[in-house]
Amino acid sequence: MFTGLSAFPLSPLGRDGIDESAFIRLIKRLVSAEVDSICALGSTGNYAYLQADQRARITRLAVEHAVNTPVVIGVGALTTDEVLAYAEDAQEAGADGLLLPPMSYQPLRDDEVLTLYETVARSVDVPICVYDNPTTTRFTFSDTLHADIAQLPHIGSIKIPGVPDDPAEAAARVERLKAGIPKHVTVGVSGDAFAARGLNAGCDAWYSVIGGLFPEPALAITRAAQAGDGDKTAQLCDALAPFWMLYKQHGGSLRVIATAAEQLGLVGPDCLPRPLQTLDDAGRRSLDDVLNALNLE
Template identity: 45%
Template sequence: MFTGLSAFPITPFSNEVIDFKSFEALIGNLTQAKVDSICAAGSTGLYPYLNRKELSQVAKATVEMAGNIPVMAGIGSLRTLDVLKNAEAVQQAGVSAVLLAPMSYHRLNDSEVYSLFDKVTAELSVPLCVYENPGATNFTFSNELYAEVTKLKNVAAIKIPGMPFETEEGDKKLAQLRELLPEHVAIGVSADKFAAAGMASGCDLWFSVLGGLFPKTVQAMILAAKTQTRSEAMAASSQFDQVWQLFARNRGGMRVMATAADILGYTEYSCIPEPLQPLIGEDRAQLELLLKQLQLG
């Protein structure tokens, strides 16, 4: 399942309750596009904001609606005990894999992160994807830690930041990881602005925020990355520079995608739980214009 497009849809809310009617429409959009996998309750899907019951409900609903498309679910939490309980809940819901980032309030060290993955993978019956998201977790994986963690039972993929692929550093990073990691471990790229370059460099899959709402657009960029030159793939991505700028101004793509879902009629106006808020003012107006101009699909 760790290939191609892994789409990260939002988890829509209405009056602080998960809006499963809207969620069904969002997942239906992904199944129609035949994405390679769906990450239910990823970071875009707000896993840290869901209690265990909500997480289980989202995972189960996604599995039921996804048909033969594999479903992965985020299980991160501050305490290892709660991560283990989350893992049990989503496995019972029928997911094909889990996504785990080392969440913290007090910054974690390498030993603590290794211990987290060691204890969680030992209890899993499905594959695990290691999620590196320094901007959210304040933790950066060293190559050495990746090498150790990916030796653990059930680790099948890693999700690395895309920023290094803005330059040749991304190619170097990918080559180093290929040398260090077991052959069966897939390497996926995130951060949509840089992900086309990452795919052109040889990453196995794209973990995409944009793809959670506009899968066909991301699928087209993946095809360009695989069949055209690196410069052509990056040119295809650069068409969406104003979208990437909105992502940057709003601390990631979640608020942008939640607002886009509202504009397109998938959800109600404010479809994310407080204190999170959708785009307003100039940013919302720009997004509305971009949705008309770019013909995202």
């Protein structure tokens, strides 16, 4: 399940909480495109900002409307008890897998993170993807910690935060990580601009923000990599460089993706949880130019 393109959709908000019709539209868009899996309640899904009942509703809507597409549900929370409750809810709803970040307020130690994964891994029946993203969690995994966690039951994948720019260094990075983990545990790249580099370096999956809104170009990149065509993979990813530049200009992918979804009429205005906001007028004009130039729709 943790291979190919895993698409991370928004959890759009409306006046009365979750905009269910908009979320269903996003899920159906991914199903129609035939992505390899859907991950709801990742960082793009704003899991950290949502209340328990909202997360439960998103979970059920994702599973209900994904048809035969595997669904992974993010279960990150500040306390282990909360994580276990979200994991149980996801399993009861029919989720195929879990995405688990080491979410914290107080900085976490390696032994605390290992204990978190041990506790959850021994309490669930579905595979877990380890969420390694120091930008959002403020926790940096060592390869040693990854290797220890990967030995636990039900660990299925590691979501890494990009790879080095140099192809040889990128391949060495992925090879080094894979050397310390069991063969059945996959490695997936995140950070959309790193997609081609990660896939060409040997990553098994792309955990994709852009894939949650524009699955077709993301699938084209993924399928080229799976076919062993590294040049085409790089060319397709490089063609989206203006979109990646918007990420840099606006502090990451979330605001850009949310604004693009608004511009396309897929979600309503102010779809992000406050205090987060979509792009201002100047940002929207730049985004419109990029969407038109790249024929993203």
